[in-house]
Amino acid sequence: MEKYYITGHKNPDLDTICSAMAYAKLKSILDPDNEYVAVRCGHLGESCKNILAALEITPPPYMPDVYPKVKDVMLSPNLMVEKKASMTEIAKSYKDTNPSVTPIFDGGKFIGLLSIDDITAWYLEGIRNGNDLSRIPTVGEVMRDQAEPLLAGDLFEDAKKALSASPKRGLSVFEDGEFIGYVTRRCFLKAPKYNVILMDHNEPRQSIKGIETANVAEIIDHHRLDTMKTNTPIFIDAEPLGSTCTIVYELFVRNKLMPDKETAKLLLTGMMSDTLILKSPTTTPVDVEAAHALAEIVGESVQNFGIKIFSHVESLSALKPEKAILTDFKRYTEKGVMLGIGQCEATTLNDLDDYKDKFLKALEDVRLKNGLDWAVVMITDVMKENSVLLSTDFKASKNLPYALLEEGIYDMPGVMSRKKQLLPEMLFALGM
Ligand SMILES: [Mn+2]
Known part of the structure; x- marks a missing residue:
């Protein structure tokens, strides 16, 4: 599925x-x-x-x-090995699945990952110190310090980098403060x-x-x-x-x-x-x-x-200008010119004077914040089937076929569609 x-x-x-x-x-x-x-x-x-x-x-x-994300590739523990269990349990599971790490629990609570490196280190240290290596240790004795866990929502690429930079073979994965799984290097061979x-x-x-x-x-x-x-x-x-x-x-x-x-x-x-x-x-x-x-x-x-x-469309004068402009705002890149075209719907244009200055100012802010060359917003009266266009100061705006009502504001009688009417005119104004 x-x-x-x-x-x-x-x-x-x-x-x-x-x-x-x-x-x-x-x-x-x-x-x-x-x-x-x-x-x-x-x-x-x-x-x-x-x-x-x-x-x-x-x-x-x-x-x-x-x-x-990490959660898309993580493994779920298929056996619950307790800290006080004998290493015999690990030896048994190793025979079948050959895991590079095994999650370890203490009374059912996750405490860390036991890595194959931990086991190697424990034996090598034992040899060096002349310990009795015929005694089989508990899991808790062998497991070493833990690395910072990953979060389920961490990006795959970031987690891949974190793991390859870490000396660990695996990292635990947490969500909402709970252990939910773990990842090994093998999980990162291919991004899902x-x-x-x-x-x-x-x-x-x-x-x-x-x-x-x-x-x-x-x-x-x-x-x-x-x-x-x-x-x-x-x-x-x-x-x-x-x-x-x-x-x-x-x-x-x-x-x-x-x-x-x-x-x-x-x-x-x-x-x-x-x-x-x-x-x-x-x-x-x-x-x-x-x-x-x-x-x-x-x-x-x-x-x-x-x-x-x-009837549920909000009056534009009641909205925050920048928010209103960005509600339906599309970006286009045409021959290296970055355009942004917003569209707002209104049930009347009679109150335009109440908000036009705020909107023009917000439009310039939107242009700057988004690294655009030219930003416009068309305000469409859905009842009378007319629009007005507010535009930032951009040289090609002079080529638009609309009557200039005042600085930065154009009349667009009968125009209602951004993509079918306005966008082609803007492209034409740009000489395309
Ligand atoms: Mn649509």
Whole structure:
């Protein structure tokens, strides 16, 4: 049985969260021999949290990275040798398994690892001192000082270095102050790889940390492709649809399955959010049809469901500017120019004056902190289907086809989509 982690992009939005959860459900039905777990690789923004809470959807657990860890390679003790036991016990187990270290206990409590080096040292010392070597010692007499234990969550690479720099043949592994296993040099011959399915993104820099060490098993996405190399052929479903949730719905249908009510609610949530209630220009007839089919399963109209979702969107003036900008912020590198594009949704732009200065200042901070050349945030009025663009001072911004309202602020009537409308214009402005 293999375990697969299904994750969306950093700065998770509703499409990323809901598509990962729904796809985990579909994969569990299609492939019950393996385990599929939805995770999120970033923290949820306030609006996203509120909407999920209102819909009684528990978000997937947070997983910061997919780097291999000590716990993925560690060994569990298969016999409990007590400190006061005779070395005869070690001799017996050595015959079968040839262990380089054996965990030793005192009244059931772990006290250390007995290494083959300890045994050698004990006998050599005995010979040197003229001790009676016909007497068989206890385990406790032979075991020597212990090295610092590793933690279960320590990175494989760090632990490998620690062990090769140590004179010890093995190190114990602790979690929450408890002994849970041990590692020997043999454990580090080959780094294990996590199996990961990427949802709603395919660019490594938008993905979970450590993705370069993982086995990317599938990609389900509706963005431009700028993805990683893989070692084997993989399943990719990339379609220019309004949401990744639409693709997941299509995959249910193609497999002659219908999502249950819970899953339909998830899919419709991601779809409404990404297509801005089917009004974004990224919306296709396929999205419209899928939304209606899902709304039927959920038992609500598409419009009502969509409005319900956006009624939980926080007013931007109430949010911390930097946090609001970073909630849905994507980075791109194009011909050496580092871009960052954020998008915030609002139900009105009437209060823009209340927060525009704070946002412009925070945007410049975000640019500096992230080493970007150009940072922008588009604020989209999902009700009126308009956006404004706040931009840091960057020479190519003059080439944007939008009217300048005031220093750093552009009017984007009818523009709702970052990837379909704004990103291409920014690339064009850069002369690409
Ligand atoms: Mn999406």
